[in-house]
Amino acid sequence: MALLEIKDLCASIKGKQILTGVNLKINKGEVHAIMGPNGNGKSTLASIIAGKDIFEVTKGEIIYQGQNLFDLSVEARAAEGIFLGFQYPVEIPGVSIKNFMMTAINEQRKYKGLDPINAIEFMKLMQQRQKVVEMTSDLANRSVNEGFSGGEKKKNEIFQMAMLNPTLSILDETDSGLDIDALRIVANGVNALRSKDNAIVVITHYQRLLDYIVPDVVHVLYEGKIVKSGTKELALELEEKGYEWIGKELKNT
Amino acid sequence: MSKVDIDFNCSIPNLHTIRIMQHNGVLIEQQIDQTLLKGSVIDLKTVGEKEIHIRIPNNVSLNLPLQMLNVLEQGQNLQTKAVIEIGHNSKVQLIHCDDSFGTQATSSLNRIDVYLSENASFDYYKMENINNESSLSTEVNFHLSQGANLTTYGFSLNGKKICNTLNIFLNEPYAQANLNGLYLMDKQQEIETIVNVNHKAEMCHSSQLFKGILDDTAHATFLGHVNVGYGAKGTEAMQINKNILLTDKAKVNTRPFLEIYNDDVKCSHGSTIGQLDDEALFYLRSRGISMLSAKMLLMYAFCQEVLTTSNIEPLKESLEQIIKMRLAGELSACENCAFQCSAAHKPI
Numbered sequence: 001m002a003l004l005e006i007k008d009l010c011a012s013i014k015g016k017q018i019l020t021g022v023n024l025k026i027n028k029g030e031v032h033a034i035m036g037p038n039g040n041g042k043s044t045l046a047s048i049i050a051g052k053d054i055f056e057v058t059k060g061e062i063i064y065q066g067q068n069l070f071d072l073s074v075e076a077r078a079a080e081g082i083f084l085g086f087q088y089p090v091e092i093p094g095v096s097i098k099n100f101m102m103t104a105i106n107e108q109r110k111y112k113g114l115d116p117i118n119a120i121e122f123m124k125l126m127q128q129r130q131k132v133v134e135m136t137s138d139l140a141n142r143s144v145n146e147g148f149s150g151g152e153k154k155k156n157e158i159f160q161m162a163m164l165n166p167t168l169s170i171l172d173e174t175d176s177g178l179d180i181d182a183l184r185i186v187a188n189g190v191n192a193l194r195s196k197d198n199a200i201v202v203i204t205h206y207q208r209l210l211d212y213i214v215p216d217v218v219h220v221l222y223e224g225k226i227v228k229s230g231t232k233e234l235a236l237e238l239e240e241k242g243y244e245w246i247g248k249e250l251k252n253t
Numbered sequence: 254m255s256k257v258d259i260d261f262n263c264s265i266p267n268l269h270t271i272r273i274m275q276h277n278g279v280l281i282e283q284q285i286d287q288t289l290l291k292g293s294v295i296d297l298k299t300v301g302e303k304e305i306h307i308r309i310p311n312n313v314s315l316n317l318p319l320q321m322l323n324v325l326e327q328g329q330n331l332q333t334k335a336v337i338e339i340g341h342n343s344k345v346q347l348i349h350c351d352d353s354f355g356t357q358a359t360s361s362l363n364r365i366d367v368y369l370s371e372n373a374s375f376d377y378y379k380m381e382n383i384n385n386e387s388s389l390s391t392e393v394n395f396h397l398s399q400g401a402n403l404t405t406y407g408f409s410l411n412g413k414k415i416c417n418t419l420n421i422f423l424n425e426p427y428a429q430a431n432l433n434g435l436y437l438m439d440k441q442q443e444i445e446t447i448v449n450v451n452h453k454a455e456m457c458h459s460s461q462l463f464k465g466i467l468d469d470t471a472h473a474t475f476l477g478h479v480n481v482g483y484g485a486k487g488t489e490a491m492q493i494n495k496n497i498l499l500t501d502k503a504k505v506n507t508r509p510f511l512e513i514y515n516d517d518v519k520c521s522h523g524s525t526i527g528q529l530d531d532e533a534l535f536y537l538r539s540r541g542i543s544m545l546s547a548k549m550l551l552m553y554a555f556c557q558e559v560l561t562t563s564n565i566e567p568l569k570e571s572l573e574q575i576i577k578m579r580l581a582g583e584l585s586a587c588e589n590c591a592f593q594c595s596a597a598h599k600p601i
Contacts, residue, residue: 051539052535074535074539075539075543075544077539079541084539086536086539090530090532092530092533092537092550092551092554093554094553094555094557094558095554099550100540101540103537103546104537104541104542105541107541107542107546108541143554144536160540164541
């Protein structure tokens with residue numbers, strides 16, 4: 001059974017059609033990259049999987065672990081193992097990272113009928129996971145993303161991924177706004193979390209990230225649907241020829 | 254006549270105070286902690302049944318906060334009055350609580366006049382948790398001399414109608430007043446906060462941080478007035494009032510009002526009325542946190558700012574719990590009194 005199967009997904013926002021029939025299948029142990037020009041539906045797809053309700057799904061379905069994803073609330077999707085690495089993580093002054101992560105972990109455990117995490121075990125987990133993204137030890141008491149640089153916000157997303165151990169991670173433009181060093185750290189963090197029991201979807205414009213997080217499959221999302229899929233070489237071809245090439249190819253077929 | 258004994262022991266864990274108790278506005282002599290006062294330098298006199306005068310001499314730093322607790326069981330137009338005089342260089346903290354016992358409607362009027370001498374320091378905590386049939390009106394006037402330092406914290410948790418008026422007079426140079434308040438109102442509760450800060454002398458500093466969360470059809474009014482007089486050069490006066498409305502029918506009227514008669518000043522004011530941030534709620538839920546818990550986290554974060562400068566640790570910790578309980582709707586007054594100050598201890 002595929003971990004995630006998207007069939008003919010169409011979605012719009014305020015009457016404007018964004019997704020025009022997305023088909024995608026992801027299995028555990030795989031890393032998929034979704035590339036494509038701005039405004040063509042990449043973030044919309046990520047948001048719909050996470051459960052953002054501003055979009056209207058007009059057709060199609062998403063099956064996650066054999067279940068209809070639309071039957072699950074936002075928090076249930078997270079507890080079932082879905083994680084969205086946001087493109088623009090929001091700042092939440094007054095809510096500490098420690099409190100945030102502890103509440104998230106405990107609510108997910110409660111959903112699964114487990115006891116809350118022990119406080120000492122939790123602190124150890126935080127210290128260990130911070131190392132995955134090389135973040136400093138005073139993270140626990142800082143407010144979520146408050147005063148964080150772009151790079152720190154993205155590292156914080158991967159830190160949360162490391163804490164929550166998701167089955168399906170969707171990283172929405174995790175590389176945007178990062179310098180070379182931050183990119184390396186974020187990519188190493190993601191690679192450290194790859195396993196045969198999970199899957200990762202990397203959404204990006206640029207081929208550069210894919211040198212570090214090497215995908216098994218690359219898809220091109222163009223005008224709301226996946227028009228081409230291939231190996232990592234496809235990413236290099238896109239880099240060379242640009243997205244216009246895709247448009248031309250489609251017109252000629 | 255109450256059918257149940259009222260236990261006047263303050264049950265905030267680890268909070269030791271010099272307690273001055275009132276029942277329906279009437280001072281209970283035997284409940285004034287004479288043992289703690291004996292041999293101490295505080296001069297405490299009662300004038301009639303309802304008025305108390307407290308004088309702290311010069312150069313005294315009280316090691317325990319004073320606590321005035323009025324347990325409101327029944328009665329209308331209950332009036333209390335207090336006059337507090339603090340000597341030069343002295344330091345005092347006062348926790349002033351108005352709590353209902355039972356469900357009867359009461360109405361009370363408090364008036365307190367506080368005089369801070371040179372370099373005196375006064376922290377005033379006002380806690381209000383009365384039942385939803387009762388009203389409470391409190392006027393506190395603070396007169397500050399040179400170098401005096403005032404910090405106030407108001408926590409209004411329940412009541413049919415609460416009105417708080419704070420009049421601050423910065424009469425001499427280098428006086429400072431930092432005023433903080435938090436109101437958490439739901440159902441049809443109403444609260445009015447009126448703050449008048451008068452900068453009469455130069456080089457004084459004042460700040461106002463008042464925050465509120467309103468649910469159901471609650472209504473809050475904030476009138477923040479700052480008057481900077483002709484001679485008050487070097488004044489710094491800041492004011493912020495932030496409100497969160499949880500429903501369409503909750504209402505806030507907020508009006509900052511600055512009257513400035515000197516050029517050499519730094520003044521700012523800000524009022525906001527908004528909802529909980531949808532982006533933040535979605536972010537928290539996307540990590541598995543339920544909508545209710547996400548709202549609680551955000552509301553608590555909003556409230557916390559008011560507490561950060563407090564330095565009575567046991568009280569601060571209790572307040573953190575009390576705020577969480579209040580936000581969860583677990584705190585209506587009466588038998589579930591927030592502070593358990595008037596918990597029934599045994600029925601007769």
